[in-house]
Amino acid sequence: MRERLRELFLVDLLRGLRLTFSYQRPSATYTEQYPLERPPVAERYRGAPRLNNHPSTGETLCIACNPCALAYTENLIVVGWERTSDRKKMLTTFTYDLSRCMFCGLCEDACPVDALELTQDFEVARYSREGLIWDRSMLEEGPEPTRYTR
Amino acid sequence: MAEATFLDSNELLVNMGPQHPATHGVLRVKLRLDGERVLGSECVIGYLHRGVEKIAENRTYAQFAPYTDRMDYVAAVTNGMGYCEAVEKLLGVELPPRAQWTRMILAELQRIASHLLWLGTHALDLGAMTPVFYTFREREEILNIFESYCGARLTTHAFRIGGLQYDLYDEFETDVRKFCDYFPGKIDEYEQLLTTNRIWMERTQGVGVLSAEDAIALGVTGPVLRGSGMHWDIRKAQPYEAYDKVEFDVPTGEHGDTYDRYLVRIQEMRQSVRIIRQCLERLEPGPIFGKVGKIIKPPAGIEVYHSIEGPKGELGYFVVSDGTVNPYRVRIRPPSFLNLQALDKMVRGHLVADVVAIIGTIDIVLGEVDR
Amino acid sequence: MAATQEVARFLSDHSLVEATLKIVVVFAVLSGLVAYLVYLERKVLAFMQARLGPMRVGPWGILQPIADGLKLLLKEDLVPAGADRTVFLLAPVISVVAAFSVFAAIPYGPGGWTITNPNVGILLILGLSSLGIYGIILGGWSSNSHYPLIGSFRSAAQLVSYEVAAGLAIVSVLLIANSLSLVAIVQRQQQMGAWNVFLNPVAFVIYLIAGVAETNRNPFDLPEAESELTGGFHTEYSGFRFALYFMAEYTNMVLIASLAVVLFLGGWLRPFESVRWLSLLKYAPAAALVGAAVFVLWLGLKSRVRAERIFFAALAMGCVLLAAVVAMPAVLEAIQGVFWFTVKVMAILYAFIWYRATFPRYRFDQLMTVGWQRLIPLALSSLIVTAIMLVWTGQRLAPLLVANVLGGALTVLILSARQDSGRFRTIEGATR
Structure with missing residues (x-):
């Protein structure tokens, strides 16, 4: 009988209506207005790659050892080096093809020093495929941050 | 087809998808209709085929792990976990407890996230447009936890063969606990909108009935099988990780209709919260990596089949080793692909609107069906 | 000279200028x-x-509606191959013309606030608004595509069934008012001192449900069910013609709401007109504007963009100025009726939107079941109860209300008696 009465007075529907009505309070809004509000990005986020320099000397940390290029088979990383007079490897070029990257972090894992890093920058869209092939200077300086104004 | 005469009705062939809002991706269903009644259906799949199994043969064991994330992309953590466990079984590696508990917490969170996505889109298919926003909001919280843990939200690549790549971040426990505390209340909200709603009941009860015998014969697993009344959960039947050390119930339905499958999944989310709570209790500091060499090279000629209970059903990996760094063969048993076989059986005799409900209730992800 | 006088006399006699002006304003x-x-x-x-x-x-x-409108106007007007070109191009026009022309007969306020007041107003409105369905059927049929075809089938069946229920609900109002003229119906409610919704709440609920169905809105939005029919009858339409359908749909929403207000909620009448101390409600228009000003000011304070703050401040100022104008007794008296009419229409439109946010969609056969096996018997019973009570006790509030509510409840109980119980299922986990 109770069920019948509940059904008669549309209690099931009214409960739903109450819920949606209560959600109109401004504090319930979950939207993040993206270009105006920057989302907080986690520390470990795997975004645009960066080739780190030593903070004080400014020299590259990369020892041109090559495991990052081997960590992933798509040949998206190409490391170029030459031998110095004392047979040490010196990094010359470093290209990173973002169009083939799936941001899995395997290259980062493979790096024995702290040179290659996937950073928190997530705005890596470019207008051309060529724009996604980043060279050494791009990787070291990082992409220019996009500024949104209104 | 015979020549049409006056007042003679013809079969109508309607092509549903691959571009259709309710086929959850690029599924194409050829429907034979009599008016609005479905006489038969035929699934056309393969629009998202990427040859994942073949790719595996050209990658090292570690390199293939990120690819598994891209099959069932709404449950990447569980996919990766299944693959890592299969290879660990191949190598005979034991995991340290901390790694096991962490994996279980993340896998259960992923199960909730996957069910939330299912719930939202399923309700959207049936015309209720609000639950999808509520469920996505909670899913967002889970994805935030994933992002803080492993740096990615969707295609996580969260685990490595032999353990975890990262230890848990500092606020992990408080984050997960906070989620576990408020999430059951949110499930109540979804239920307030749907469970007792008369329209929802009329749309789902008695729709797409699948008997237990049919379900078993078709190889259906997961919530769809449990909705038909079968008590079958890999976590109970063949416990992996440490599922034998936690307490949880396996919800089962009775009628095997869409409503029962809905109730089963809602209940599963509550059970997942229960499992996560227990895992958090047991989580202790310790090593996170088992004894695995830098280069993974299993002995030649071993083959292993390992299956786990994914959010959508039994997710199996069959890995054959030939002694090199690449697997000789990886065969994947995706739950969605086999569950989809039940579609034709379930839609016959129903109306077009029910086809949408039934596709939704099977909970397919086309990335997994087509691989 | 004589000719000009002739024309002037003609115009004043037929009040053509007045009518045209009103039409333009209303449109x-x-x-x-x-x-x-x-x-x-x-x-x-x-x-x-x-x-x-x-x-x-x-x-x-x-400015979003303006942007949307511009976008739709500038889009390519596509005609699918194999479509019946003439019908395809004409169908949305039928819909939109039918939807707009109905508003000629709606009384927005007392006295001069109507364009025309035909003595068969309600029949005219029902007849004209039913024409709109031709636009939907023809549009779906001429698209030469399966989904629109199914959508228009559904639409035709749905409108026919729910028109019956809505019509029966309206008839019980007509019985009370004893007239087909909308103005007379509202005046009757004024004389009675009670709106029809209190005389016959069952009919109001039926009308509202049927109204939602007639406007193809959730939970009865089957003809366009996005997730099933990818848009229904207007799947193949684009650009301006799609905009016409869109406009027709929302105009129909306004129409259903206006009719509900006129028939059941006392049209332009102010609530609690007979209660002395609530005559303060007369100042509601000014108060509403002041409230709007405060709200806008709050929005402006929250905004971080300078231009927006200025805009909102100006808007608030405008609202306050308008409130001052409205507060003048003469103006207040003049807009009283149309203000309350608008408020009530808005309330019903809000309810329509609220339903859409909350409910899932019915299936087609269930829709028919609800229409034929629930609403129509209920409407019939309510009609019979109203008729009996009118003959027996005359037009008095209490007996009509009690009899209608009891009759409605009894009908619903009888109708739902056959339904299987045990729909409410729960499941518990099983551990093994």
């Missing part, structure tokens, strides 16, 4: 209202779904 206001109804719907839906809705075009997305 303009209605078009704007419909455009902003879409904006309102998107905003309300968004807030109910923990979102913000359109925010990018203008402050708080206030």
Whole structure:
């Protein structure tokens, strides 16, 4: 009988209506207005790659050892080096093809020093495929941050 | 087809998808209709085929792990976990407890996230447009936890063969606990909108009935099988990780209709919260990596089949080793692909609107069906 | 000279100028209202779904309808191959013309606030609004595509069934009012001192449900069910013609709401007219404007963009000025009726949007079941009860109300008696 009465007075529907009505309070809004509000990005986020320099000397940390290029088979990383007079490897070029990257972090894992890093920058869209092939200077300086104004 | 005469009705062939809002991706269903009644259906799949199994043969064991994330992309953590466990079984590696508990917490969170996505889109298919926003909001919280843990939200690549790549971040426990505390209340909200709603009941009860015998014969697993009344959960039947050390119930339905499958999944989310709570209790500091060499090279000629209970059903990996760094063969048993076989059986005799409900209730992800 | 006088006399006799002016004003206001109804719907839906809705075009997305309209106007007008070209191009026009022309007979306020007051107003409205269905059927049929075809089938069946229920609900109002003229119906409610909704709440509920179904809105939005029919009858339409369908749909929403207000909620009448101490409600228009000003000011204070703050401040100032104008006794008296009419219409439109945010969609056979096996018997019983009570006790509030509520409840119980119990299922986990 109770069920019948509940059904008669549309209690099931009214409960739903109450819920949606209560959600109109401004504090319930979950939207993040993206270009105006920057989302907080986690520390470990795997975004645009960066080739780190030593903070004080400014020299590259990369020892041109090559495991990052081997960590992933798509040949998206190409490391170029030459031998110095004392047979040490010196990094010359470093290209990173973002169009083939799936941001899995395997290259980062493979790096024995702290040179290659996937950073928190997530705005890596470019207008051309060529724009996604980043060279050494791009990787070291990082992409220019996009500024949104209104 | 015979020549049409006056007042003679013809079969109508309607092509549903691959571009259709309710086929959850690029599924194409050829429907034979009599008016609005479905006489038969035929699934056309393969629009998202990427040859994942073949790719595996050209990658090292570690390199293939990120690819598994891209099959069932709404449950990447569980996919990766299944693959890592299969290879660990191949190598005979034991995991340290901390790694096991962490994996279980993340896998259960992923199960909730996957069910939330299912719930939202399923309700959207049936015309209720609000639950999808509520469920996505909670899913967002889970994805935030994933992002803080492993740096990615969707295609996580969260685990490595032999353990975890990262230890848990500092606020992990408080984050997960906070989620576990408020999430059951949110499930109540979804239920307030749907469970007792008369329209929802009329749309789902008695729709797409699948008997237990049919379900078993078709190889259906997961919530769809449990909705038909079968008590079958890999976590109970063949416990992996440490599922034998936690307490949880396996919800089962009775009628095997869409409503029962809905109730089963809602209940599963509550059970997942229960499992996560227990895992958090047991989580202790310790090593996170088992004894695995830098280069993974299993002995030649071993083959292993390992299956786990994914959010959508039994997710199996069959890995054959030939002694090199690449697997000789990886065969994947995706739950969605086999569950989809039940579609034709379930839609016959129903109306077009029910086809949408039934596709939704099977909970397919086309990335997994087509691989 | 004589000719000019002739023309002037002709015009004043037939009040052609007045009517034309009114038509232009109503059309303009209605078009704007419909455009902003879409904006309102998107905003309300968004807030109910923990979102913000359109925010990018203008402050708080206030220019969004204009942007949408421009976009639709500039889009390519596509005619699918194999479509019946003439019918395809004409169908949306039928829909929109039928939807707009109905508003000629709606009384927005007392006295001169109507364009025309035919003595068979309600019949005219029902007849004209039913014409709109031709636009939908023809549009779906001429598209030469399966989904629109199914959508228009559904639409035809749905409108026919729910028109019956709505019609029966209206008839019980007509019995009470003893007239087919909308103005007379409202005046009757004034004389009675009670709106029809209190005389016959069952008919009101039936009318509202049938109204939702007639406007193809959730939970009865089967003809366009996005997730099933990818848009229904207007799947193949694009650009301006799609905009016409869209306008017709929202105009129909306004129409159903206006009719509900006129028939059941006392039209332009102020609530509690007979209660002395509530005559303060007379100042509601001014108060509403002041309230709007405060709200807008609050929005402006929250905004971080300088231009937006200035805009909102100006808007608030405008609202306050308008409130001062409205507070003048003469103006207050003049707009009283139309203000309350608008408020009530808005309330019903809000309810329509609220339903859409909350409910799933019925299936087609269930829709028919609800229409034929629930609503029509209920409407019939309510009609019979009303008729009996009118003959027996005359037009008195209490007996009519009690009899209708009891009759409605009894009918629902009888109707649902056959239904299987045990629909309420729960499941518990099983551990093994």
